[in-house]
Amino acid sequence: MINEDSVLTLDDFDEEIDGSSSDELLYERHRIVVDKGQTLIRIDKFLCDRLERVSRNQVQKAADAGFVKVNDVSVKSSYKVKPFDVITIFMTTPPVEFKVIPEDIPLDIVYEDDQLMIVNKPAGLVVHPGHGNYSGTLVNALAWYLQSDPNYDPNDARVGLVHRIDKDTSGLLVVAKTPEAKTDLALQFFNKTTKREYRALVWGDLTEDEGTIIGNLARNPKNRLQMAVFDDPEIGKHAVTHYKVLERFGYVSLVACRLETGRTHQIRVHMKHIGHVLFNDTRYGGNEVLRGTSYAKYKQFVENCFKICPRQALHALSLGFIHPTTKEELYFTSEMPADMSELLDKWRNYISNRNI
Structure with a gap:
């Protein structure tokens, strides 16, 4: 005999998981x-x-x-x-009786046709309902926006979000409005043919102008709220991040990160692995003063920067893929959000004044 307290369908753990699951981690x-x-x-x-x-x-x-x-x-x-x-x-999935309730939440829609939508998600918005976040999510917003579409059922896993980004990461996401579109787009993500680029402000002055980080990712056995890099090929999932330094501010650097795979917290963990934690990434220790001077004035400057951008400084800037029906190559970009733009300007002014 087998005693099963309850049974739910297992989730797919390959994607970047939003705050509704990975940020709460109440399984x-x-x-x-x-x-x-x-x-x-x-x-x-x-x-x-x-x-x-x-x-x-x-x-x-x-x-x-x-x-x-x-x-x-x-x-x-x-x-x-x-x-x-x-x-x-x-x-990671909610109870089977859980239903997505449409909610009138504003959406920043970059593109839309009868097959898909591109949404620019603000930081702080949870992508998918989960423990502690059963409402107020992007999925609830989509259910409201598409409630007049007879082909879109927010409770049908065959439509909806094709990938995810963390709660406190801003940027572009693609939403499938039909099962055929989701199957096609999911296959493109699986085959690594999509184009995804992020902007991240990280602690430290990177030695190389560009490089590639390769390392399997899995849950950190010492802290289940974190992911970690493992050298053992039998542990975790293969992950590849390409990075390029765009600007150097002495104690922090602005980098472009191009994803070859899409794992939970991939950029955040890979950058920490090479010694450059994302600025103000509380989960991975980036909310401490990790580089710079010991002067009180500098520490206050950094604290002011944390207040300007009260989250990990990470933005999903661009997204490219082949349209599932027209087969046209589509490519979308989004502007840097206001909090990150202000943060970068503050560091530029700091460096400029320091060099006078």
Whole structure:
């Protein structure tokens, strides 16, 4: 017998996860007690056979992310289930009875046709409903805006957001209005043929003008609120970030980051990995004075900068892909948000005055 407190469909852990999941990280627990007569079997096959609407690939992704535990220890998908094992699964999806409620929330729509929309998300707006954020999200706003579209059901996973960005990251997102468009666009993201570029202000003066960061990403075992880079190819998901320095301000630098993959907190973690945490990234320690002088005047300047941009200084600047039906190559850009523009101007003035 298997004791299942509750069962939900496992989420896809490959995408950049918004604040509704990764920023809250309050996962529902699902407990399975293995029968005494159970023969040795891989845990991915075991769970796939016993959980409804869950594929083996989904279980493997959950295990890679550290969301599958046996006797309170995270295990790989190759783990062999034994009698009396207590399997605990952490989910990122809300309860199955949860429904998206349309809410009249303003949208900055950059482009729209009968197949898709491009939305410029402001910082602070959660993308998808989740624990602690069941309303007031971008998905709720889309449900309101598209409520007269008979083909768009906000509770149908076959339409809607194709990818996500973190709550406190601003910038461009693509929304599929039809199942065919979502399938096509999702495949482009999977095949890494989309073009995505970000702007980030990071701590420190980078040694190289440009470079590439390669490192598997998975949950930090010491802090489940964070992601971390792992050298072991068996841990986490392959991630690649290309960066180029655009401006240097002595103690901080403005960089362009081009994503080859789209993992949870990818830019934030990769930049920290090479010693350049994003400016004011509270989750990863960027809200401390990491470079500069010990003078009180400088520290006050940095504190004022934190107030101007009270979030990680990261903006999804551009997005390019092939239109799912017309096959036209589309490319969209967005302006730097006001808080980051003001922040950069403040650093420019600081450097200019310092060099006088």
